[in-house]
Amino acid sequence: MMRKLLMFTVLLVPLAGCYDQTEVEQQSYVIAIGLDKTDDEGTFRITFQAANPEVGSTLSSGGSQEEPRETVTLEGNDLIAAKDTANSVMTKQIALDHTKVVVVSEELARSGEFLRIIQAATRTTELRRSVQIIVSKENASDFLKNNQPLLETRPHKYYQYMLTRATQTGIIPESEIHRFFQITEGDADAFLAIYATTEQTEPKETGNEDQYIAGEIPVEGGNPTQFMGSAVFVEGKMIDILSGQETRVANILDDTMDMEALYSTFPDPKDKRYRIATNFSKDRPTDVKIEYHKNQPTKINVTIPFTIEVVGVPSLVDYSKNKENRKLLEAYIPKLAEEQANNLVKKTQEQYKTDIFYWSLYIRKYFTSIDEYEKADWNNKIYPNAEINVDYKLKQLYFGKMIDDSNLGEVRD
Structure with missing residues (x-):
């Protein structure tokens, strides 16, 4: 009898690993994080854009009217701590495991405060080091709200396909968070981040296929979002913008970059x-x-x-x-x-x-x-x-x- 009881107790041990599991439908997967500057020093506007995993999947019904994404903006002092505050309006537990991009406004990037808030990414295990950094000409919150892809409604797939293809053609750089800290803390070289915008500026009167920066490309129709060129960071602070052509040249000369x-x-x-x-x-x-x-x-x-x-x-x-x-x-x-x-x-x-x-x-x-x-x-x-x-x-x-x-x-x- 004691032997059977012992075997029963041993068999229960592996089952204990599932006691704190969280089902997929119980989590809200943040795909993009936006960071903006505020008038108060040390306080930032933080935007979380979460994907609806049921939209576009084979499990969803054809007549589903659910939104593909949910976007929430709030003020906070820390990137990671702010997600708990966001749960006051987002029903599911926020997860950062599948975050694809961190969008930072050009204003924040040039202020030098970006390095302070992004430091949390090096300490937490929730945010992957492969997350890409995007600098937007406008506020990051506006960028995320105005970005409305027409053919790919699923935000995680949109960023995956868009960034992969644009990086392969060389018009934007690879800008992983890991690379940002690797170069910044190395006390040498400059870091190139992706430059993008949803605001169309005055198109250049003359220009070839890669001699633009985001916002200058004369395009009619489609999604207003443009990815072209790169933001130059020296010692964690943005100092300049490179055109698509200059970014291509930089990618060719830098052998650590993957370019087809x-x-x-x-x-x-x-x-x-x-x-x-x-x-x-x-x-x-x-x-x-x-x-x-x-x-x-x-x-x-x-x-x-x-x-x-x-x-x-x-x-x-x-x-x-x-x-x-x-x-x-x-x-x-x-x-x-x-x-x-x-x-x-x-x-x-x-x-x-x-x-x-x-x-x-x-x-x-x-x-x-x-x-x-x-x-x-x-x-x-x-x-x-x-x-x-x-x-x-x-x-x-x-x-x-x-x-x-x-x-x-x-x-x-």
């Missing part, structure tokens, strides 16, 4: 009225070599091996079979890419006094301790005075499936 093939255009060297459309791909890692000399300018040599596929030549100039034109194009493309890269490097050296490419990783091997590395001062001494050479190596140039373009004279005859 991207489409871009550049002026036709034979006819400046037109632009040649290409598919740029970097199949091999960016090669960064640093020669550090204590009492001399440091030399940084960066080599980018790349491949170009020409997908459109509106001028109809023969670059595929004409050897002279082909050689011209092969020399022209790397030269133009190097010019764009050198302009951005010069901007970071003269204006930012630090780099946005995470090149400090390659110089640390010259120092035996952290103290020695910090005394050398990458931000103020080494990088601004460095001699930097960027070299684009064109490995292959090809012209897609068609060698010849249409003969315009014969078509119009």
